[in-house]
Amino acid sequence: MRMRQFGLAFNRIFEQWMFLLIPGSLLLGFLFAEGLLPLVAAVPALFAVVTFTMGLGCGLSQLRLVFARPLPMLLTLLIAHIALPLTAYAIGAALYGPESPYVIGLVLFALIPLGVSSVIWVGLSGGSVAMILSMVVIDSLLSPFVVPAGIRLLFGASIRADTPAMMTDLLLIVVAPTIAGVLLGEATKGRIADLAKPVTGPVSKLCFAAVVVLNAAAIEPYVTALKSDMAKLVPIVVLLVGVCYAAGFFGARPLRSRELEATVSYATGMRNISLGIVIALQYFSPLAAVPVVLAILIQQPVATLHHYVLQKLHKREAGQPVSRHVG
Numbered sequence: 001m002r003m004r005q006f007g008l009a010f011n012r013i014f015e016q017w018m019f020l021l022i023p024g025s026l027l028l029g030f031l032f033a034e035g036l037l038p039l040v041a042a043v044p045a046l047f048a049v050v051t052f053t054m055g056l057g058c059g060l061s062q063l064r065l066v067f068a069r070p071l072p073m074l075l076t077l078l079i080a081h082i083a084l085p086l087t088a089y090a091i092g093a094a095l096y097g098p099e100s101p102y103v104i105g106l107v108l109f110a111l112i113p114l115g116v117s118s119v120i121w122v123g124l125s126g127g128s129v130a131m132i133l134s135m136v137v138i139d140s141l142l143s144p145f146v147v148p149a150g151i152r153l154l155f156g157a158s159i160r161a162d163t164p165a166m167m168t169d170l171l172l173i174v175v176a177p178t179i180a181g182v183l184l185g186e187a188t189k190g191r192i193a194d195l196a197k198p199v200t201g202p203v204s205k206l207c208f209a210a211v212v213v214l215n216a217a218a219i220e221p222y223v224t225a226l227k228s229d230m231a232k233l234v235p236i237v238v239l240l241v242g243v244c245y246a247a248g249f250f251g252a253r254p255l256r257s258r259e260l261e262a263t264v265s266y267a268t269g270m271r272n273i274s275l276g277i278v279i280a281l282q283y284f285s286p287l288a289a290v291p292v293v294l295a296i297l298i299q300q301p302v303a304t305l306h307h308y309v310l311q312k313l314h315k316r317e318a319g320q321p322v323s324r325h326v327g
Contacts (some may be wrong), residue, residue, distance in 0.1 A: 007198025014205045015120050019300035025209040026296050029216025036217035043214050046207040048177040053204035054116050055181020056193045058137045066134040079251045080268045081146050084110040089154050105291035111150040113139040115270035121303050125310050127262030140178050144170035215277040222286045237294040245269035245306050258314050
């Protein structure tokens with residue numbers, strides 16, 4: 001019983017302070033980069049634990065619910081993986097030129113799957129937890145096709161990327177663990193997720209932090225060598241992250257549902273950044289990972305600000321006839 005209480009308390013505290021713990025993990029990776037570099041090879045295995053745990057919490061009934069109401073999911077995917085990558089490319093190409101590795105990093109941020117941590121913020125902001133969790137799972141399953149296809153369509157032959165190998169890696173570290181988690185959760189009728197949460201919750205959170213630490217260590221030499229570029233790059237990443245949140249919010253606005261405004265805006269605003277860094281370091285110049293790493297520092301604080309804005313806006317509109325659900 002004590003172990004269960006400790007695990008649940010750890011999970012709750014980590015989620016509450018994640019907006020500080022994840023950037024702190026990034027800082028640790030930079031500070032102790034030399035000693036951590038031999039451990040970078042463990043990143044794919046650590047990431048697979050995170051995606052497996054995510055899958056445990058999503059049953060087939062939740063996925064069926066999303067497909068029964070396909071409009072929010074289709075809207076989210078169109079914004080997240082078509083409108084926003086094009087926006088990222090336009091901003092990056094205008095400032096750095098279309099062949100800059102920074103442009104690849106900005107586009108990669110918009111192409112990677114929706115972030116698992118968005119589930120927490122959607123719950124806090126009055127959105128649909130079942131819908132966002134299902135969309136994260138579905139988008140993760142699509143990532144072996146979405147990410148390579150988006151890179152190929154936007155950059156063509158101007159960059160060399162081993163597309164089959166990238167798809168294979170995404171299948172191994174994202175799709176396979178996610179499917180295994182979903183199937184195990186379904187086989188136990190969801191009981192395994194609740195029973196194992198005191199263990200899987202803390203373990204997955206620590207694995208997630210470890211992925212951030214090790215990826216930061218991997219790119220530390222490049223960030224240090226490019227300090228002069230940071231003053232220009234940081235505002236661009238802040239702008240792009242802000243645009244991602246705003247695009248989801250205004251895209252969901254016509255649906256006239258506060259629940260969907262929160263759900264879609266966090267879905268498009270928060271991305272699986274640790275996966276983005278893994279892909280950037282594995283298949284592109286380490287410089288391509290720099291914008292993705294900077295997004296770690298920015299994504300959670302902007303999530304906090306977005307939560308505040310949503311609460312203020314929805315309180316102001318409380319007297320207006322706005323539906324909670326879209327059938």
